[in-house]
Amino acid sequence: MSEEIRIGFFGEFETKEIICALNRLIKNIMNKKIKICQQPYDLIIIDLKKKENGESPSQDKFIEFLINENIEKLPYCIILGAEKNLEIFNSKKYGRISEIQLFTELCPEYYQYISIPFNIEELLSFFRNFKKNNKKQNPFKCFKNTRKQIEEKFKNFNLECFKWGNTEVFKEAGKCCLEEYRKEEMRVAVHKGKEEEKDLEIQIYEFLIATILKAKENKPLNFVIIEDNLEGVVYKDKEDKDKKLCDILELFKDILNIEFWLLDDFEGLKKFLIKRLHLLEIGEKKELEDSIEIKKIKNDGKAVIKMKNKTLKIIGEKEVDIDCIIIDILLIKNNKFYDGIEILNLLTNTFPEIPTLILSKSSEGVDITYAFEKGISYYILKSRTLTLPYYYYQHLNDLGKIISFIK
Numbered sequence: 558m559s560e561e562i563r564i565g566f567f568g569e570f571e572t573k574e575i576i577c578a579l580n581r582l583i584k585n586i587m588n589k590k591i592k593i594c595q596q597p598y599d600l601i602i603i604d605l606k607k608k609e610n611g612e613s614p615s616q617d618k619f620i621e622f623l624i625n626e627n628i629e630k631l632p633y634c635i636i637l638g639a640e641k642n643l644e645i646f647n648s649k650k651y652g653r654i655s656e657i658q659l660f661t662e663l664c665p666e667y668y669q670y671i672s673i674p675f676n677i678e679e680l681l682s683f684f685r686n687f688k689k690n691n692k693k694q695n696p697f698k699c700f701k702n703t704r705k706q707i708e709e710k711f712k713n714f715n716l717e718c719f720k721w722g723n724t725e726v727f728k729e730a731g732k733c734c735l736e737e738y739r740k741e742e743m744r745v746a747v748h749k750g751k752e753e754e755k756d757l758e759i760q761i762y763e764f765l766i767a768t769i770l771k772a773k774e775n776k777p778l779n780f781v782i783i784e785d786n787l788e789g790v791v792y793k794d795k796e797d798k799d800k801k802l803c804d805i806l807e808l809f810k811d812i813l814n815i816e817f818w819l820l821d822d823f824e825g826l827k828k829f830l831i832k833r834l835h836l837l838e839i840g841e842k843k844e845l846e847d848s849i850e851i852k853k854i855k856n857d858g859k860a861v862i863k864m865k866n867k868t869l870k871i872i873g874e875k876e877v878d879i880d881c882i883i884i885d886i887l888l889i890k891n892n893k894f895y896d897g898i899e900i901l902n903l904l905t906n907t908f909p910e911i912p913t914l915i916l917s918k919s920s921e922g923v924d925i926t927y928a929f930e931k932g933i934s935y936y937i938l939k940s941r942t943l944t945l946p947y948y949y950y951q952h953l954n955d956l957g958k959i960i961s962f963i964k
Contacts, residue, residue, distance in 0.1 A: 562687065566593045567619040568604025568637070583684050598632045599689050605638040605646060605655060616656035620724050623660060623697040630692035634668035635683065636661070643670040647735065659731030660697070663769050667693060696772035700727065703768045706812055707761055713794035718758045726765075733762040757792075760943040767946035771813050778815045778880040779871055780949075781851060781862065782806070782916075783900065785821060785888045789918070791939045805942045806854055813946055818851040818860065818871060823888050823895040825849050830903035833864070837907065848872070869908055879911055881949050886917040886928065886936075898931045905932075912952040914945065 580591040603619055622628065636657070640646060646655040655661070661668060671679045701723055708719050718726055732738045739759055746755030771778075784802070792800035809815040820826060829847050836843070848861040851871065860873025871877045882904060888895040901913050915928060918939045928936050934955065935948050 560588065560689075561590045561592050562684075562689070563592055563594050563597065563599045565596065565598035565601045565622070565632070566604075567615040567622075568602065568606070579680065579684075583681070589684060589687075600632050600687070601634040603634060603636045603657065605636060605657075617724050619657060619660075620727050623695070624700040624723055624727060626698050626701060628695050628698055631664075631667060631695045631697075632692050634660075635680070636668055636670045637673050638670065639673065641672050641675055655731075656728055657731070658734055659727060659766070659769070662731065662734040663766065664693075664696070664773070694773065694775060696769045699768055699772050700765065703765060703812060707764060707808075710808060711757070711761070711792075711794070713798060714754070714757060714792075716754060716758050716761070718761065726762075730762040730765045733759055734766065756941070757943075760941055763944045763947035767944075767950055768813060770950045771946065778813070779818065779877050780809075780815055780881045780883060781818045781820050781871070781879055782854075783820045783823070783826070783882065783884045783888065783897070784916070785823075785885065785890060787819065787854065789939065791942045802939065802942060803854060809946060810854075815946065817854040819854050820849060820851045820862065821890065822849055823890055823900070824893075827895065827900060827903070830900070830907055833907045834903060868910060881912045881914065881952075883914050883916050883945065886915050886919070886924070898928055898933060901933060902931065912949060912956065914948060914952065916942070916945075 583589050583591060601619070601622075604615060623631075636643065638646065643655070643661060647658070661670075669679075669683065671677075671683070673680075704723060704726060712719070718729065721729075742755055742759065743752065746752050787801070787803040787806070789802050790799045791802050791805060794800070806817045810817065826849055829845065829849055832847070833845055836845070844864040844867065848863040850859065850861055852859045858873065860871050862869055862879070863872050864870075865872075865876070869879050871879055884897040884901050884904075886897040888897055888900075897915060897917075901915060904911065904913050914935050914937055915933050916937050916939060917924065917928070919925075920938055920940070925936055935952060937945060937948055
């Protein structure tokens with residue numbers, strides 16, 4: 558008896574005819590049978606063809622499937638299109654963006670794009686080697702709940718995106734994966750006098766993107782923030798209600814399970830890093846015994862940062878890795894100023910494996926230029942604090958590319 562592959566099909570009529578033809582071919586050559594059916598799926602096939610009016614109901618149905626809270630695992634996906642590569646679907650010819658941009662951008666390991674009719678042999682090769690039960694965690698099932706939580710936190714900001722359905726928000730978040738699109742949207746918003754509202758909307762999309770990336774790895778994160786004022790206001794809503802930096806960090810804890818640790822011993826940290834750098838310069842391999850005190854934000858938990866196995870660890874009730882260090886560009890303690898960029902450069906020279914991000918209240922061009930001239934990769938305004946998790950994952954992606962290039 559031939560093996561049956563249960564397929565979830567999201568497409569138009571023309572591609573169904575192709576599937577029927579493939580079914581006959583595959584059954585004869587590989588002794589496998591395709592069955593287009595309802596859940597559970599062994600495989601999903603998506604047709605990128607739109608109707609003449611520009612609508613793409615099949616892709617909308619796929620989005621609804623992705624963000625279903627009850628879909629724990631995603632089967633592998635084949636995306637079929639007439640163009641030679643998927644990137645062409647991001648051109649103006651197709652409205653600049655494919656409706657499944659968020660899926661393809663964030664989960665490249667979940668799918669394969671096959672051009673019909675240019676690469677029909679790839680489709681045959683795929684089925685020849687296809688194995689059932691090759692399912693992965695569904696990181697999109699948190700989308701609706703996260704959107705609801707963030708909407709509740711920012712309900713007094715009267716944002717346009719809060720009026721849309723989940724599918725429309727998903728599509729817009731997908732478009733915001735493209736930097737070019739974000740820039741265009743901001744240019745239009747500036748001309749309309751709605752720069753602040755549009756910027757916050759884009760931040761929310763970037764936050765949603767970060768929640769999906771976080772769901773893929775499904776583990777708690779530990780961020781160290783080097784800051785002198787957690788009570789500083791970063792957002793004001795239409796009713797002039799303040800949202801402080803500590804409020805946004807607490808939001809990250811609630812939604813993303815990111816634990817934030819405050820480091821405010823700037824002098825001690827600077828001395829520690831200078832000592833470490835000196836040892837590296839003279840070729841000394843021993844690890845420093847020094848430690849620096851830190852504490853959990855809005856919690857009495859205390860710990861120390863200490864060197865172990867050539868990197869920095871958080872040593873408290875248990876030992877955990879430092880996933881990211883966030884540094885304010887200007888720090889003050891006991892009437893003494895500390896340059897956050899200097900500390901960041903010391904960190905990247907001594908512990909380059911730890912992602913580091915600069916946070917700043919200043920949007921002045923001279924400050925931003927100074928920061929990039931000093932070699933930083935990311936300059937995040939405090940008025941865009943909501944994007945911190947997004948740029949953390951961007952930084953990880955960049956580090957991965959650098960490491961791959963070096964290898």
